[in-house]
Amino acid sequence: MASELVVDVQPKEITLAVLDNKKLVELQQESQDESFAVGNIYLGRVKKLMPALNAAFVDVGHKKDAFLHYLDLGVEFNSVASFLKTVQDKKKIPLLQKMKLLPEIEKEGSISDKLKVGQEVLVQIAKEPISTKGPRLTAEISFAGRFMVLIPFIERVSVSQKIKSREERARLRQLVQSIKPKNFGVIIRTNAEGKRVAELDAELKVLVKRWEETAEKLPKAKAPSLVFEETGRTVGLLRDIFSPSFEQIHINDPGVAKQIAEYVSIIAPDRKNVVKHYNGATPILDNFGVTKQIKSLFGKTVTFKNGAYLIIEHTEALHVIDVNSGNRNKQSLGQEESAFEVNLAAAEEIARQLRLRDMGGIIVVDFIDMTSGEHRNKLFNKMNELLASDRAKHKILPLSKFGLMQITRQRVRPEMELATSEVCPTCFGKGKIKSSILFTDTLEGKIDYLANKLKVKKFSLHIHPYVAAYVQQGLISLKYKWKKKYGVAMKVIPNQSLGFLQYQFYDKDNNEIDLKEEVEMK
Known part of the structure; x- marks a missing residue:
């Protein structure tokens, strides 16, 4: 499948659109002054302990205090806290490779035993602020790369479960164990499969350098303050989804284009020529047909095939998607076969919408009723197949006896919502305009x-x-x-x-x- 990435850089925001065969499948928009992005690391201050929740609220500079649960402290929290105390007391940075790691914390412990009000703590954003909620934090600091995730203060090396070959898993574990510094843990990602030691070692050195740059900021940092900013959203998205199927990456800003080209030349030197600077007069999103697709795909009603359509409603608790056959009419098919055909087409559009809008939480889909057990099973298997490439964690339940399918999908960022209607620019909604x-x-x-x-x-x-x-x-x-x-x-x-x-x-x-x-x- 031919994929393209289109990047629209504007003074106030950056828009990234992923196209598969010219069809919009993923859209990300981020404000240029956006803070509290997933992956950012802060020196925070504990504001309040909640023993009943076994959690704490931490001030990281957001208008709402961030939430930190005991289970998100990370098993290495004792070592992290000791390192931070040494830095603050002596105003110098101990070399992590020479530190003696402290025992891991208990899984069933209490937040009150580990944190005190006013204490400074090193934390990382796990979920961006959503609706009225502040950010969700973790104290297990990590640095993500394309092939691996580096975790300081731990000695464990683990391999992605998606790498099925036992020999490859053993090779990667042994290889990384031999090149990683002491007191650093590594999670080997799926993209590392088949990669040579030189590629893995180069990325490992980059990730260790990021930790060292973060640690250097700690002696002078005053809580709450940002000590590490995650790679730009453009590079971050590329890091997660870049593959040989990307035929072109179009960017309308020369500075960002250069940044992307440098990143691609590091992770895939043979693909560096796919990065193109777009300097046409027509807006880049218009030129690649993205604007028109946004207008048609982000409304309440989404048409997908032969007059059939979806109605997508959002509530505080869940998302509801209703499948309708519309004015579709195929007399050659019976009611059961017709419903099955519409439901299969709807499943494709729903999988696209979940990824496109980054819908998370609970999603309930009301498919057209089918009486055949075989058709119901095929629809369930089709939905699993369509969501197999979705990077967000998800779980799908089979159709209930009422024809409802329940899906849970990981949410780490606010759901994408775009206005598809236009306010009259001359009457401002009054209803009367100049000729x-x-x-x-x-x-x-x-x-x-x-x-x-x-x-x-x-x-x-x-x-x-x-x-x-x-x-x-x-x-x-x-x-x-x-x-x-x-x-x-x-x-x-x-x-x-x-x-x-x-x-x-x-x-x-x-x-x-x-x-x-x-x-x-x-």
């Missing part, structure tokens, strides 16, 4: 203001594709007339993300010039 035939007069007035008042002579105008076609039609188009009349160098860019009567002006450095209407219509 659309006068819109070009509005645009001409803005161009006049830019050229004669602001003295901006080179800029681009982003407008809806329909309006762009109208402005540029004919030999002597409106665009041509405006350029001649006002003496400007102007590009007209069709932008699918804009409403019918919306517009955006950008200067030659691609910075937006704010000329929007400030007064709402009465």
Whole structure:
């Protein structure tokens, strides 16, 4: 399957879209100033102990205190706490390889025996803040790479269960055991299967370097403070999903493109040429057909095949997906066969939606009723097969007697929700707008203001594709007339993300010039 990654870098956020055969299957959006991302490491301060929950609330700088359960302290917590105390008391960093590790903590212990209010503790974000909840923490510090995960203060080496070959598991365990430093544990990931010692050793050194850089910040750090920031979201996503099936990686920012190219050249030198800097005039998401797919896939109703559709509802407790056959009509098939065919197609779209929206928690799917036990089993097996490539942990239960399928799926980030409807840009939802035939007069007035008042002579105008076609039609188009009349160098860019009567002006450095209407219509 041909896969592409499209990266849209904007001043306020970064959008990553994964396409399989041109179909959008994964979408990630992250604010440029986003903090508290999974993997970030903080020096936090214990604010409150909750013995009844066997947990503590820790201040890491978020508006809501983060949650740390006793079971998330990690078996090596005694050694981590001792290391941190040494750093704070002596203001110097002991070499981890020469430390004597302390005994592991008990599985059935109490949080009150390990933490005190006001105590500083080294913690890592395990789940981002979701809804009204603060971040979820772990005190088992780890550094993830493509082939392995490094865990300081532990001596254990384990291998992913997805590597089935006993010989390969033994080879990897023995190999990593021979190259890893003392007092570091390693979890060998599935991607390490078949890899040579040189590749594993190179990544291990990078991960150890990350720990050393984190430790160097501790003597001067004051809680709460960030001491390690996880690799950029773009690189982080690549680290988890990069495979030879990626034919192209398109990025519209030269700096990020260089960063990605450097990362790919390290993990897969033979694939470094797949990274391409996109510098076209059309917005990158429009150019690769992502914007249109977002508009059609993130609404409450999602059409998927021959008129059949899904209705997706979200509540505080769970997500509900209803499968409907719509106006689909196949007289050649009986009711049972027709229901089975629609349900199989729905299963494909549901698997895509779970990954695309990053839906987590409990998902209940109401399939069309089927009486055949064979069909019900085939549908259950099909859903398992479709979700086999999903990186999020999940569990699927067979169809109940009411035709409901229950799915649980790991959630570590807020669910992706995008507005697919558009607020009228001229009436602001009031219901009355200026005559659309006068819109070009509005645009001409803005161009006049830019050229004669602001003295901006080179800029681009982003407008809806329909309006762009109208402005540029004919030999002597409106665009041509405006350029001649006002003496400007102007590009007209069709932008699918804009409403019918919306517009955006950008200067030659691609910075937006704010000329929007400030007064709402009465």
